[in-house]
Amino acid sequence: MGYIEPAPIKDEGNPFEAMMSRFHIASQILGLDDELYNVLKSPAKQVIVSLPITMDDGSIRVFDGYRVIHSNILGPSKGGIRFDPGVSIDEVKALAAWMTWKCAVVDIPYGGAKGGVQCNPREMSSGEMERLMRAYTLAMTEIFGPDRDIPAPDMGTGPREMAWLMDEFSRSRGMTINSVVTGKPLVLGGSLGRTEATGRGVMVSALAAMEKLKINPYRATCAVQGFGNVGSFAALLMAERGVKIVAISDISGAYYNENGIAIEKAIDYRNGNNGSLEGFSGAELIEGNELLELEVDVLIPAAMEDVITSRNAESIKARLIVEGANGPTSAKADTIINNKGIMVAPDILANAGGVTVSYFEWVQNRLGYKWTGERVNRRSDRIMKDAFDHVYSTSQEYDISMRIAAYVVAIDKVAKTYKYRGGF
Numbered sequence: 001m002g003y004i005e006p007a008p009i010k011d012e013g014n015p016f017e018a019m020m021s022r023f024h025i026a027s028q029i030l031g032l033d034d035e036l037y038n039v040l041k042s043p044a045k046q047v048i049v050s051l052p053i054t055m056d057d058g059s060i061r062v063f064d065g066y067r068v069i070h071s072n073i074l075g076p077s078k079g080g081i082r083f084d085p086g087v088s089i090d091e092v093k094a095l096a097a098w099m100t101w102k103c104a105v106v107d108i109p110y111g112g113a114k115g116g117v118q119c120n121p122r123e124m125s126s127g128e129m130e131r132l133m134r135a136y137t138l139a140m141t142e143i144f145g146p147d148r149d150i151p152a153p154d155m156g157t158g159p160r161e162m163a164w165l166m167d168e169f170s171r172s173r174g175m176t177i178n179s180v181v182t183g184k185p186l187v188l189g190g191s192l193g194r195t196e197a198t199g200r201g202v203m204v205s206a207l208a209a210m211e212k213l214k215i216n217p218y219r220a221t222c223a224v225q226g227f228g229n230v231g232s233f234a235a236l237l238m239a240e241r242g243v244k245i246v247a248i249s250d251i252s253g254a255y256y257n258e259n260g261i262a263i264e265k266a267i268d269y270r271n272g273n274n275g276s277l278e279g280f281s282g283a284e285l286i287e288g289n290e291l292l293e294l295e296v297d298v299l300i301p302a303a304m305e306d307v308i309t310s311r312n313a314e315s316i317k318a319r320l321i322v323e324g325a326n327g328p329t330s331a332k333a334d335t336i337i338n339n340k341g342i343m344v345a346p347d348i349l350a351n352a353g354g355v356t357v358s359y360f361e362w363v364q365n366r367l368g369y370k371w372t373g374e375r376v377n378r379r380s381d382r383i384m385k386d387a388f389d390h391v392y393s394t395s396q397e398y399d400i401s402m403r404i405a406a407y408v409v410a411i412d413k414v415a416k417t418y419k420y421r422g423g424f
């Protein structure tokens, strides 16, 4: 493959460095000039707030809250809100840029943003969470808006928190504005198909890639790491299309069955077992790391970042990796994976089904109309397939990996739009 050497990577495990090294390579391929390079790598706006919250015991604690708008060149910025002890401005900055590229790859009219509050939701009561979410929303009331910046759930937040956000924002404006946030409960204007959207997009990307590699789904095997929202729906939908899922895993361990795992049964088991696969009897227990190195056609990392690194990339035997998780492959591992001839459907392409259906939620809210689940699926499948084809043809045209091609598609689109709109 024609491949430009990556920029030096300081550290595996640093999402900003990982993102920047790919951005750097793609910018070189596009011949991006220095000025535009600097514009696109710098976030447009960074907001830091202090949120004093009365805790249940009467004490007052101050939480740090962030919102970073990386870019609003393509349209209002879009990105989730993370409630986690590890949240920092650097992490939020990296995730915001990631959202810019992801929205551009699937060609939806959004820029990228991300928000976060440094807190531990597992140690907070529902009342404390509500006060924190409302305080955060109030602090961001001039940042958020259906035409400005549209938040969504991320780690530690879900439909319940989005409902509070929508309510608080609507109070600040004196009217109901449900299009200010996506990922809401269905009754508040959430979209059908949103829950399974990311896993569904992973399946569409996987099947499109398998077609290119001439892998017949009915003869293919697949291993899925992570059995949460993304992994379990991806596994279920792949199995429905004939793929034999031989291994699944979650935090409790990895489960292998060479004859194929009954995914519906595994989901039922997990649902009745506090969300965990622990004790699942439809497969034998194997080491978590072993799952990644199985001799399968397709590997779907759908748990967390940095699981395929320079330490284990050489041992990966799959022909195709479809990234359900954000950042599962380190930048250092990219080169090893490419040299082994493994195709990767990268995160900013393969897991963009979620933000695509979030976009549909916003469209429906603005129309004041509700689409059927069938319409949502049909349209999101088309967007995912078109995006895959665009990235694939770009990878062929420049003789580059699918990951760098995805960045090329995204950066090219944002750069062209920027040139038309003009700057200072």
Ligand code: NAD
Residues within 6 Å of the ligand: 198, 225, 226, 227, 228, 229, 230, 231, 249, 250, 251, 252, 288, 302, 303, 304, 305, 324, 325, 326, 351, 352, 354, 355
């Ligand atoms: P989730 O919390 O529903 O599920 C995560 C799963 O990973 C759980 O089954 C958990 O037990 C498992 N897990 C955690 N650590 C593990 C380990 N060391 N080994 C094996 N399994 C492990 O989360 P999710 O929403 O499914 O998100 C998974 C990934 O996909 C994250 O990287 C997330 O950023 C990304 N993502 C999610 C969405 C979405 O719409 N939910 C969209 C885009 C990207």
